Amino acid sequence: MRVVTWQAIETLSLDEVDAPVCGPSDVVLSVGACGICGSDVHSYTEGVWIAPGVPLGHEYAGTVTAVGSDVAGLRVGDRVAVNPAAPCGSCPRCSEGRQNLCSGGSGHSGGFGDQVLVRNAVSGQHLFVLPGDFPLEEACFLEPLSVAVRAVHHAAPALDEPILVFGLGTIGQCVVQVLLAAGARDVIVVDTSQRRLTAAMSAGAHEALNPSSDDVGASLFASRGTTSSPYQPRSGAIGAVFECSGAAPVLPLAFSLARAAAPIAAIALAAHPLSIPVDDLVQKELRLLGSFAYTPRDCQEAFDLLVSRRVDVRPLISHRFALADITAAFEAQRDTGASIKVVVSP
Ligand SMILES: [Zn+2]
Ligand SMILES: [Zn+2]
CATH class of the missing domain: 3.40.50.720 (NAD(P)-binding Rossmann-like Domain)
Structure with missing residues (x-):
């Protein structure tokens, strides 16, 4: 499978890597759509919040291709929106309901790739099953929303x-x-x-x-x-x-x-x-x-707004690119006069 990694300022590479192996508490997704975040553009253009070789892409949605034996509530074939935040749940900030300020958790990035491994996946927390045929390119707005x-x-x-x-x-x-x-x-x-x-x-x-x-x-x-x-x-x-x-x-x-x-x-x-x-x-x-990131409660509310289309993100998709054209996709997102959201699909 392919995944995009940051290499240096204005240099991304599309690397061939081994497909992820699903552990008992994990889920593997086939990515359907991944949005380019403003923070991704800062990483691309200024080299901030990133290191060489690190995969990019945290605004994504996809289809479940493997489910660990200990994971409840998810099945192969489910189409899901992803909450990439993974707070620890036990530090002082998590305990007071400010999970957005947890420094102990680890997120799930790599959305600019064919597949993503979501470790310790919990349905309704990291993965939200989409209703009907709700489009994945809309579902990838869960994180910014x-x-x-x-x-x-x-x-x-x-x-x-x-x-x-x-x-x-x-x-x-x-x-x-x-x-x-x-x-x-x-x-x-x-x-x-x-x-x-x-x-x-x-x-x-x-x-x-x-x-x-x-x-x-x-x-x-x-x-x-x-x-x-x-x-x-x-x-x-x-x-x-x-x-x-x-x-x-x-x-x-x-x-x-x-x-x-x-x-x-x-x-x-x-x-x-x-x-x-x-x-x-x-x-x-x-x-x-x-105001930084979001809590699990904010994410649940965002999911409800998104799938009910009380927030309609469809007009915000200004460009669509294939994964192979990732650099052109980032350049399009960088053009703030012409772009709103660039969505990349494998
Ligand atoms: Zn983002
Ligand atoms: Zn925490």
Whole structure:
């Protein structure tokens, strides 16, 4: 079988390796689809979070080809979405329900390959059986959608106030749809890509702003009004912000547009340190929250949203590539103006 490994910056290789052997507590999948994550692109272009020879691909779905004798609830032929996170379940963070912050577990990557071995596989935890003929290329969004569900739970925005989402890659698009599914009434989306803005508006976002042509701050002060609080006489009236872009100007702008006590969820990773206006943070008691990965509960909720199509990821698939064309697939994902999600299939 074939698997893609990272070798060096901008160098991937498609290697021939032995097919996995299924142990008593394991499951082997034939991969049907694997999405390219923003973090995969950072690894590809900057060499971060990766080492030579390590397989890539954690957003995948496939068909079960072997089931260990100790595994319950799964059969050969089942089509499954994969939760690649495998927290230990017993460390202090796992014990308090923050399994997303566990450092002791090991994930299941290798989705850019013909087959994947899922060790210690538990149905309903690592593998979710798909209903009917639900497409595998949609099922491979389970992981990024789980990240979005986590961010929305963590920030707990007021759904009747204006909510601002910066950055409309897959995570931002999923945040928009999770907010809308929860009943948000005024979701404003910001991105420099017209394609990405159009996708978010088609999903039901209420207003799109493109910083290449719009003054985002002035526009939102004018349309959503201002608020005041001690030492902060003129703030915007935005009730919550989701930062999914990683762009340097976003957090300072978000801090000025947010009303006092608003949650500001930082989800995007940024390659360089960003500066923030601390006085706005302090005087408005803004709740600046990092949101990382997801818990098992978030993943279960994401699965339900996905298979019910209350979150519809079909319009987010911008490109499809064969595994043999993996470098072209990564270059397509890297082009943020033209891509949303690139899906690779063996
Ligand atoms: Zn991912
Ligand atoms: Zn743990």
